[in-house]
Amino acid sequence: MKRPYTVIVSEVTVDGKLTLARGKSSKEIMQFMDEEANRYLHETRAKMDGIMVGAETVRTDNPYLTVRYVKGNNPTRIIPTKSANIPLTANILGKDAPTIIVTTRFAPREKVNTLKEFVEVVEIGKEEVDLIEMMEFLYNRGIRKFMVEGGSTLNWQLLRLGLVDEVRIIHMPFIVGGENTPTLVGGDGFGSLSEVLRLKLRAHFLRGSHLITEWEVKYEG
């Protein structure tokens, strides 16, 4: 299958959380990320052809997903959503970078048509976006290096389907707690040792005061 080389990049607390509590914006924690770590994040964005977050992250965090801390081109923003529920005030609908909303054939027509007035909207799959087909679509659109910035629902789906090559973590010096607080990877979980994904540590270093770890995902063996 032809698909982009895919890297999950995430800011994660020491206890594995993505944010302060379910429904809360991760921007509250991200404000403590220092300049150097932000530069690492934005350098990574600048090397990518595409960048994706789940629609819940758009609704909760309202990110721009653009390159700001360093010089570089903005990757194309990709947002999967079955509901097509993207607020019309969302920053990803702005003109500073191209955006492709990926939805399904069953998404509410009215919402899809309204979004089409702002950005490109494509329909891939029926009840859910078929992420394997979406990857092939992105590859054929010239997106060869692709970054995913969460959240945990989307991360799970991509990892479960074997669509992720690397995971890069910017470690945040916090412990947040909370059983329902989103972690790096959500979903049902693999549940057995034979199915868990194994990673190989590729690099670890400091950027400012933040530990960064880079991991290769090993789907076999």
Ligand SMILES: NC(=O)c1ccc[n+]([C@@H]2O[C@H](COP(=O)([O-])OP(=O)(O)OC[C@H]3O[C@@H](n4cnc5c(N)ncnc54)[C@H](OP(=O)(O)O)[C@@H]3O)[C@@H](O)[C@H]2O)c1
């Ligand atoms: N620390 C970090 O680096 C970081 C990064 C990102 C997010 N976050 C945090 O993570 C939380 C959000 O995570 P989350 O797990 O709740 O949500 P999420 O993964 O951001 O988004 C889930 C939504 O994405 C859409 N989606 C995902 N897969 C799909 C598929 N196959 N087909 C169709 N639509 C699909 C659906 O949107 P619809 O509901 O519209 O159908 C789904 O509800 C927020 O609190 C945010 O602050 C933290």
